[in-house]
């Protein structure tokens with residue numbers, strides 16, 4: 399048996415970005431000062447970012463452990479929900495990149511067999527990702543699917559560019575990777591997960607990931623096959639929900655696997671350019687046997703115009 403592609407459960411990127419049809423985007427102004435009342439204030443300070451453990455993939459650049467200093471900031475308790483994103487679209491008329499392309503990536507098991515006519519293609523090494531016509535945030539599994547019963551779930555099929563547009567409208571911004579990791583660690587030092595080192599303390603599921611054999615059999619022992627409500631499972635000690643599992647969350651930084659020991663690690667913002675943006679936290683598809691990327695130090699990346707059924711975001715804001 400050939401070795402599995404280790405990044406494969408995490409996400410997939412658009413190969414032909416030039417297919418995109420020009421979308422007439424509204425000019426998005428910040429309509430209101432962002433209400434920080436509902437956000438979590440974090441006082442910042444010093445923390446140990448990354449890991450030296452061999453749990454991850456060398457190409458991800460999780461290490462070395464480095465001391466990072468973060469200024470105070472605000473962050474949302476949850477990922478942006480379908481209800482919140484719907485309000486943004488209603489007020490601005492914004493069209494997501496998945497709508498401009500006319501398609502987005504959907505995990506194969508969410509389609510019934512008579513959906514196959516909508517499938518534009520799949521990628522050889524990752525046949526479980528299907529490029530589905532008509533899939534976008536409001537129709538996460540393509541035509542005839544809906545979010546009606548998932549308004550409190552994180553919005554998905556959101557590209558980095560879409561997430562940035564939402565943030566601008568909301569008077570917020572994406573967190574830097576360092577801010578995200580500081581917030582997700584919840585004050586615990588160098589633990590695997592936001593709640594400690596045991597994946598299921600006392601046999602209890604604390605996040606929405608894959609149980610069973612990937613990609614054939616999701617046992618859904620944590621209660622969810624796909625996304626879970628954004629505020630499910632207990633929050634970490636800073637009050638953040640679902641930082642690991644559920645959906646990947648975009649960060650503002652360009653991705654690089656190379657860290658420079660001598661750089662000053664004060665409010666790091668990542669490299670000044672790149673081809674892919676950092677994503678953190680893993681998703682409902684992540685499994686130990688494939689990617690093991692639902693640890694707090696884990697990271698992945700995707701191109702800014704890519705969207706899938708397991709990528710969302712949460713917002714941060716300056717104080």
Ligand SMILES: [Cu+2]
Nearest residue numbers: 407408684689
């Ligand atoms: Cu994964």
